[in-house]
Amino acid sequence: MRYSAVFEPHFDAWRDAVRPLLALKTEAQDIEWRPVGSTQSGLFAAPPAPVTDRPLPSMPRAFFTLARSGLAFDAPDRFSLPYAVARLVAERGGQVLDDIGIREVRELKRRAKTVHRDVHKMHAFVRFAKTIDDAGERWVSWHRPDHFIIRQATPHFVRRFGDMRFALLTPKGSAVFTPEDGVVYGPGVAHHISPTQDDLDALWCTYYASIYNPARTLTDAMRSEMPMKHWGTMPETKLIARLLAEAPKRLAESAARNPQGASAVLPPDAAPLSAVHDAIRRCRGCPLAGPATHAVPGEGPQTARIVIVGEQPGDCEDTEGRPFVGPAGRLLMDALNAVGLEREQVYLTNAVKHFHHKKQNKQRLHERPEALHAELCAPFLHAELSRIQPTVVVALGTTAARTLLGRAVKLQSVYGRRLTARGGHTLIVGPHPAAILRRPDSSELRRQLHDALLKATAMTRSTA
Amino acid sequence: MELAQKLSILADAAKYDASCSSSGAKRTRPTDGFGNTTGMGICHSYTPDGRCVSLLKILFTNRCIFDCAYCVNRLSSNTPRASFTVAEVVRLTVGFYRRNTIEGLFLSSGIIKSADYTMEQLIEVARRLREEERFGGYIHLKAVAGASKEILARAAQVADRLSANIELPTQKDLDTLAPAKTIVETETTMDQLHNISQTEGPKKLMPAGQSTQMVVGATAASDASVLDTSNRLYTSHRLRRVYYTAYSPSSQPHAALPTKPVGLLREHRLYQADWLLRFYQFRVDEIVQPGQNLALDKDPKLAWALSNRAFFPVDLNRAPREALLRVPGLGTTNVQRVLSLRRQRTVTVDDLRHMRVSLKKTLVFLEIPGDRSAVRHLDIQSLEDRVKPRQLNLFATGQSALTGQV
Structure with missing residues (x-):
């Protein structure tokens, strides 16, 4: 016998409609589902189920919980699938609900899970906008769920906001709540009417922008958890494009405030000297890298017994990318020749690998590197020394001396003395050739440079 | 200072606390008020870095008398400073909550004057929310290690969760980076909180229990010692959650710390x-x-x-x-x-x-x-x-x- 079931299209009405059909053991395919308000013609309709005195099968609570959610799923068979499962439960008992081997059970569970997620997202993403009418504050929201969940989702808002007058509007049904009259369900509202925003909406956007960490971007994760179809009603999402666009700039700013120095690119200890040189050329770890033309790594044989460390590249060195090739370099070469050394016998490098300067008219004027620059760059110098293992290191000028000793020193008090550098290398300090060039009376400094180089050469002979 | 500017500074300063969850507590709406906690957390938004936004997570102030090396708010950091008033935090919490953008408040703070004084401020925010605004939503307060038992008990009256941060897995690590802190003091606070939460009374105190946070990778401590510490916290102080946060160089790094993020x-x-x-x-x-x-x-x-x-x-x-x-x-x-x-x-x-x-x-x-x-x-x-x-x-x-x- 074929029957029709006529009911309001929500779970409680469906449950009342199917009770007699279950008692009659009517199969799912023998029922015409006629929810009120559907467009189906009433002609040729099967008769409604007769009133029966057969006992209604008692159903476990677990079934109702599952069916209530599963029935909210938007599908042509949203009313018949839960009925089919109800028949299985009536025939075989509540434990069939655990048997995911049965297609209908599996499908109803899948639908219930999808609906739970949809309800959860409605609880999460509904945004109330404050409006004022004659009776006071009224909070209005519009949300677009995938399924018929208004009756599943509303009780949560009532429990939470029971002192507010509020409206939950969705294309698949609406609910209006007042503390006096409770919930009234109504028809769907197709379009979003956007209410005006107040200062707290603006503050919410401020909050959202402040907690985003530009160093980590996982927009796929964000989109999968917060689908874009909800973005229209969530004011903070209008910031996302801007936040993402600004992320590189914010990172660059934070990198400028928070320079990583050499350690960001430094190769492992086992890597060869050439890898250290490559890392120096790649380094953007401090503010000096930006304006410079070239980074200037050290130069010379890896077997050199003497390493000479200057302050930083100058104008010529920056242009060519090689150390000691400008006027100060020529002065140093003369001083080396005077103690019997050739450029090719020593390893030449600087404490700081980029040219610190300021532009004046069209000229680039040398600026002394700050202690921070030298500290950030120091790992490169130590990496070079660890590859070469020279007999002696000659530090020229105050920056090189401070970097190698790990403390500020008065140059005059250490010139020519045998010292120990951080990392254990033997160290001799001399004046920087650029200082000699700048000084009108430089004979004393020239003598001290010559003296330092002479002592260093003597050390290589005594240990050879 | 404008409220928006304070919010920007004090939200940014709070983002290093990993805890975001609002779950684990059930609280029904006060009959004459608003807000409840459902027992399962809700993420009301997601930031472009894929993280869930569930709570208004802010510091009351980022001024601090301590100088812990791993912390962006340490005394010697030159980060911009700001402080909220109690009324401002209450207004933000209520305003955001009624718009359905948050599950509640997670209020932490730099240490000003003393542990007790700092906690007094946090408790006053929570008390006003509960008693004057009739707010039933989630409140997580930072428990400052070393605060007195009386203060902790008052915090437990108004908060769903309290958390004292252990920060680093061993005392040796703390000695290096946070010389003002001791594991013993933090665990004493945890122990007192546990005892308070067990007190019989008309209502369950701090129903979401305690959590804590450990920074990983700031020192050489191994995962084994991290997990040993967690295990001890779970078993002896009945902590609900231990959060791990990979050390990331903050915008004001300290010279003693590694510069590569773990x-x-x-x-x-x-x-x-x-x-x-x-x-x-x-x-x-x-x-x-x-x-x-x-x-x-x-x-x-x-x-x-x-x-x-x-x-x-x-x-x-x-x-x-x-x-x-x-x-x-x-x-x-x-x-x-x-x-x-x-x-x-x-x-x-x-x-x-x-x-x-x-x-x-x-x-x-x-x-x-x-x-x-x-x-x-x-x-x-x-x-x-x-x-x-x-x-x-x-x-x-x-x-x-x-x-x-x-």
């Missing part, structure tokens, strides 16, 4: 190991050897299974729950499903497929009628390559604080 993957593996301790009945020494770190290329449960092959195959239809929980790829939910189903009939490979279990990873460790995966592959050399994931799921690393199912 991988999020290490943080992810610690969360997985933490889940094994709490829900899978593993012991720390089964997961990681003393002084060692967790493997990064495979999850800790798989790593255990690969080095304990004699334990397998596990009989899907007969083994007890504890044994099923040790099978890689079977999480607590699916183990429960298997147990319910096998009361009725034999559980098959198809059933596992319907549960969306990763068969490639799981079958070799199981004995199932008609399936020979275990017989064929369990004893071969290349088992590890067979079951190890080819690509590491980096999305998972962003989610691991929420669900650590392994």
Whole structure:
């Protein structure tokens, strides 16, 4: 016998409609589902189920919980699938609900899970906008769920906001709540009417922008958890494009405030000297890298017994990318020749690998590197020394001396003395050739440079 | 200073606290008020870095009398400073909550004057929310280590959760980076909070319990010592959650700290190991050897299974729950499903497929009628390559604080 079931299209009405059909053991395919308000013609309709005195099968609570959610799923068979499962439960008992081997059970569970997620997202993403009418504050929201969940989702808002007058509007049904009259369900509202925003909406956007960490971007994760179809009603999402666009700039700013120095690119200890040189050329770890033309790594044989460390590249060195090739370099070469050394016998490098300067008219004027620059760059110098293992290191000028000793020193008090550098290398300090060039009376400094180089050469002979 | 500017500074300063959860407490709406907590957290938004926004997470002030090396708000940092008033925090919390953008408030603070004085400010915010605004939403307050017992008891009256941060796994680590802090003092505070929460009374105090946070990778401490500390906190102080946060160089680094950020993957593996301790009945020494770190290329449960092959195959239809929980790829939910189903009939490979279990990873460790995966592959050399994931799921690393199912 074929029957029709006529009911309001929500779970409680469906449950009342199917009770007699279950008692009659009517199969799912023998029922015409006629929810009120559907467009189906009433002609040729099967008769409604007769009133029966057969006992209604008692159903476990677990079934109702599952069916209530599963029935909210938007599908042509949203009313018949839960009925089919109800028949299985009536025939075989509540434990069939655990048997995911049965297609209908599996499908109803899948639908219930999808609906739970949809309800959860409605609880999460509904945004109330404050409006004022004659009776006071009224909070209005519009949300677009995938399924018929208004009756599943509303009780949560009532429990939470029971002192507010509020409206939950969705294309698949609406609910209006007042503390006096409770919930009234109504028809769907197709379009979003956007209410005006107040200062707290603006503050919410401020909050959202402040907690985003530009160093980590996982927009796929964000989109999968917060689908874009909800973005229209969530004011903070209008910031996302801007936040993402600004992320590189914010990172660059934070990198400028928070320079990583050499350690960001430094190769492992086992890597060869050439890898250290490559890392120096790649380094953007401090503010000096930006304006410079070239980074200037050290130069010379890896077997050199003497390493000479200057302050930083100058104008010529920056242009060519090689150390000691400008006027100060020529002065140093003369001083080396005077103690019997050739450029090719020593390893030449600087404490700081980029040219610190300021532009004046069209000229680039040398600026002394700050202690921070030298500290950030120091790992490169130590990496070079660890590859070469020279007999002696000659530090020229105050920056090189401070970097190698790990403390500020008065140059005059250490010139020519045998010292120990951080990392254990033997160290001799001399004046920087650029200082000699700048000084009108430089004979004393020239003598001290010559003296330092002479002592260093003597050390290589005594240990050879 | 404008409220928006304060909010910007004090929200930015609070983002280094990993805890975002609003779950674990149930609180019904006061009859004359608004707000409740449902017991399960709700993420009301997501930031472009994929993180959940559930609470208004801010500092009351980022001024601080301490100089802890790993902290962006330390005394010697030149970060911009701001302080809220009690009324401002109340207004923001109520305003955001009524718009349905948050589940509640997570209020922490730099230490001003003293531990007690700082906590007084936080308690006053919570008290006004509860008593004057009749707010029933979630409130998580920072418990400042060393605060007096009376102050802690008052905080427990108004908060759902309190957290005293352990910060680093051992006293040696604290001595290096946070010389003003001691493990003993923090654990004393935890102990007092636990006792307070057990007090009999008309209402349950701090229903969401205590949590804490450990910074990982700022010192050389191994994962083994991190997990030992967690285990102690779970067992002796009954902590609800330990959060791990991979050390990332803050915008104002300290010279004593490493400048390379520790991988999020290490943080992810610690969360997985933490889940094994709490829900899978593993012991720390089964997961990681003393002084060692967790493997990064495979999850800790798989790593255990690969080095304990004699334990397998596990009989899907007969083994007890504890044994099923040790099978890689079977999480607590699916183990429960298997147990319910096998009361009725034999559980098959198809059933596992319907549960969306990763068969490639799981079958070799199981004995199932008609399936020979275990017989064929369990004893071969290349088992590890067979079951190890080819690509590491980096999305998972962003989610691991929420669900650590392994």
